[in-house]
Amino acid sequence: MHRLPSAEAEVAAELADVRPGLASRYAAELPGARAAVLTRLWRALAHEPLPWVARRERGREGLTLRLSDGRLLHGPHADPYATAAYVTAVRLDQASYDDPARLLTDLSVPHGAAFAAELGHSVASLALSRAGRGAHPKEWPARDWEWEWEQRVVDGHPFHPNCRSRPGFSVAEQLAYGPEHRPVVTLGLVPVRADECLVTGGWPEGMRDGERLLIPVHPWQAEHVLKRPCDPCGDGLAAHPLMSLRTLALPDGPHVKTALSARLTSSVRDISGYSISLSATLSDFAETLAARTDGLLHMTRTLGAATAGSPDLAAVLRESPREYAGPGERVVPVAALATTELPESPAWLAEFTRLALTVGLRLLESGVALEAHGQNLLVVLSADGSPVRLVYRDLADIRISPARLARHGIPMPELTGRIVTDDVPTLRRKLFGSLVAGALAGTAGSGTALRGALEAVVRELPATVDLAALRAEPLPTKALSLMRLSPGTAGDQWAELPNPLVTEVF
Structure with a gap:
C-alpha cells in the first residue's frame, strides 16, 4: 500500500475532520498535483543557474543533468514555457521519482x-484546491463578478513549484480564505489613533471612528500575527478574496490590500512603510503614464494607504479595475485567460500579444518598466472577446528610470529607493521577465504557441533598442527555485531562457 508523504497525509487527516466530503476527491487529485509541481521543478532544474548542476545534455530521449557529485538526473525535454503537467516522473541514477518533495530530499543539495x-505543502494544497473547484467549463462566469474571474485561477503561479504552498495555513484556513474555494471573508477593522499612523491619499469616512482610523485586517493576520481579536470595532467588512489571497474585493467598493505576514510562493507578505509612503505619488504618476498610451492602458488609482507603524498592521485601498470596463466589456486578469477558450486561437493570441507588447515597450522606452505578470495585468475584452485595452494594478514593484524620463521630457516624481534605477538590464528584466516569460508565456501555454504569437507581431512594432534586445537575447525570468535554495541571498536572482524567436526552446 502506498504511504502518503507527510504533508499530503497531514492535509488528508485534517480534511477528514473539517470537510470529509472532499476527502475522496482530494485523494484523486494528488497524482495530478504531484505532476504539476514536478513539471515546475523540472523547469527550474533544466534552466536555472543551480550551482550543483555541472552540465546539461540534450539527447533524443530527453534531457540529462550531470550533477557536480557525479550523479545523473534524467527527464523529458523541458519546454520552459509549458503550463501543462507533462512531467510525471524523472530518474536520479536508477531510481524513479514522481514526487517532487522526495526528489529534492534525495538530491541532498x-x-x-x-x-x-x-x-510537499504545494502538492497537498494544490490537490486540495483542485478538489474544491468542481466542474470548471471554459465559458464566461454566469454573473461576471470580478472576483469570479480571479477565483478561477485554481493552480496558482504557472511556473513556480511553490504554486500553492501556504505554510502556516491549516486546511480549515485554506478553505476559509483561499480564493479558489470561493469564500466570503470578513475583514476586521482595527482602530488606531490617526496621529499614530502614516497615511497617504485619502482615507474614507466609512473607515474612521472619530479621531481613529479603522484599518482593515485579514482574520488570519489578526489571529496568527497580531494576536488580537479580528473584529474589535463594528461588524467588519465582508469581502471576496482575489488571486493574491491577501487582496479582497468589497462588493460595491474598492479592493483592499491587507497585510498578511505569511509566505505565499516566494515571499513573506506584508506592506512596508516604504510602499505606503510612495503610494500617493505613484498613483498620481500613473495617470501621466497612462496618458502616453493613447488610451491603450489604464492604471488603477490608489485611494488611500495607511500603516500603524508596522508592516504587520497596514492596508491599501485601491480602485477596482472594473471601473475601466465600458458597456458590454469585461475586465479579466491575464492569469485567468487560460480558463477560457480565447488563447486557443492563434489569431486572438497574436492580437493580445500585440497589445501587451505595444504598451509595455512604449512605457519602457519612456522610462517605466511594469511588473506585468498575470496577476497585475488585466485585459479589457469587448463583447465578442477581442482584447481592446489593458489595466494595470499595484505599482509597488515597477522600476522608473530618471534618465529615460528626462529624454522624453517627463518630470521625475519625488521617489527614492529600489523603485528608481537607470540600469538597463534591471529595467528589461522587470518587463520581459514578467510580461513575456510570465504573462504571455502563461497565456500561450507552450514555447511553440509563444513563438507563433511573437513572430506574428514583433516586425510591426516600433523599432527601439529594447525591442532589438527582445528579438535577439535570451529571455530573463526569475530563478524562483534558486531563490528558495539561497536563503542568504537578498533580492531577485535570474535565469536566462531560450528565446523562441531565436532558437528551439527545448
Missing part, C-alpha cells in the same frame, strides 16, 4: 530540506 518541505 544545500538548503534543499526546507524547500522540499515547501514542495
